[in-house]
Amino acid sequence: MASAQQLIGLVKSHAEGDEDRFYDLAMQLAAAEAQKGHTRLAEQLRSWAEAGQSPPQRPAAKTTPLVAPRGDLAGLLSASYPKTRVVDLIVSGHMDDELRHIVAETRMTDALEAKGLRPRRRLLLSGPPGTGKTMSASALAGELKFPLFTVLLHGLITKYMGETAQKLRLVFDAVRSTRGVYLFDEIDALAATRGGEADVGEARRILNSFLQFLDEDTGPSIIVATTNLPQILDRAILRRFDLVLSYELPDDQAIETAMRRRLKAFDVTNIDWPRVSQLAYGLSTADVIAASEDAARRAVLEQSERIETKSLSTSLERRRSLQGIGGDAHGTGSQAPDPKRNRRRPTLPAKDGGKFKAAK
Ligand SMILES: Nc1ncnc2c1ncn2[C@@H]1O[C@H](COP(=O)(O)OP(=O)(O)OP(=O)(O)O)[C@@H](O)[C@H]1O
Numbered sequence: 001m002a003s004a005q006q007l008i009g010l011v012k013s014h015a016e017g018d019e020d021r022f023y024d025l026a027m028q029l030a031a032a033e034a035q036k037g038h039t040r041l042a043e044q045l046r047s048w049a050e051a052g053q054s055p056p057q058r059p060a061a062k063t064t065p066l067v068a069p070r071g072d073l074a075g076l077l078s079a080s081y082p083k084t085r086v087v088d089l090i091v092s093g094h095m096d097d098e099l100r101h102i103v104a105e106t107r108m109t110d111a112l113e114a115k116g117l118r119p120r121r122r123l124l125l126s127g128p129p130g131t132g133k134t135m136s137a138s139a140l141a142g143e144l145k146f147p148l149f150t151v152l153l154h155g156l157i158t159k160y161m162g163e164t165a166q167k168l169r170l171v172f173d174a175v176r177s178t179r180g181v182y183l184f185d186e187i188d189a190l191a192a193t194r195g196g197e198a199d200v201g202e203a204r205r206i207l208n209s210f211l212q213f214l215d216e217d218t219g220p221s222i223i224v225a226t227t228n229l230p231q232i233l234d235r236a237i238l239r240r241f242d243l244v245l246s247y248e249l250p251d252d253q254a255i256e257t258a259m260r261r262r263l264k265a266f267d268v269t270n271i272d273w274p275r276v277s278q279l280a281y282g283l284s285t286a287d288v289i290a291a292s293e294d295a296a297r298r299a300v301l302e303q304s305e306r307i308e309t310k311s312l313s314t315s316l317e318r319r320r321s322l323q324g325i326g327g328d329a330h331g332t333g334s335q336a337p338d339p340k341r342n343r344r345r346p347t348l349p350a351k352d353g354g355k356f357k358a359a360k
């Protein structure tokens, strides 16, 4: 049952015409009921909340904190209700298609099952930091209006193998009983050497028990695992997943799209995009966005509505040195590169439309 506070909040927000607050509270109640296994009630609450508000009115890319998972699960899962959508992602057309297909398959579960098929539910996203892996899990949850449960790996991994396996079982019980997108972020932590050679075997066993749980059907939830380390992707791991997507550093077109989106409140007509893209080579989408924000802040302080190539270049250089990628446009600077980074030059967009989606 909802607490008195929640009921007061619901009635008050309705009386005050605060639709966003009403929607958020109703969604929180739905997630709380779902966690207690009251899935029908949760579905009803969700559909009533949605009926009362059309999607464009909701603020984009905002995450609503939920009632936290209780009991033994409290230290293992953190829940949120992301509003991120697939359209917010700047990814290749292929990745965009795959993510949308996963959403469509989940929506059509009944039709698929009627023909003896199952929607794909186990996703592995690999690639360098800051390229949109975690954001993609949020976008899947946002599209499906599922809660996003992030598995807290540090809460999961303990000194004692038996205990860790027990905790993993709890998480996978929740995967079965409470529909959602379950994010195992940076699963390399499960395979990593912890505290020396003696731990290698143990960490590997933890990873293996994770993979065994994956072998069981994960329905009705979607499981997303992410990693920065392609070397952990051996065949035994890959075969457990229904879909493996490799994220890459942004190419010229993706860099421009990310910057234009972030700078849409400014005049960017003077920007030399080929030059800026060249300077952004080797940086992640997250870095490119951060550099745009840096240039934007400086423009505001200078009371300017316009962003110039020079200012973006300076911000990009600052970002590069922060990341230890070196000071020249080709990433050959003297500082040691981060071994986790994918240093490959991204493919340039094809002339006929390009590899990356255009800004919406
Ligand atoms: N492909 C992308 N499209 C749009 N925004 C992006 C993309 N990649 C990164 N960003 C921006 O950078 C932020 C960080 O990205 P995200 O956390 O998804 O990276 P990640 O690939 O999970 O990195 P890590 O491996 O370090 O966890 C996002 O919240 C978003 O603002």
Ligand SMILES: [Mg+2]
Binding pocket: 133, 134, 135, 185, 226
């Ligand atoms: Mg991440």
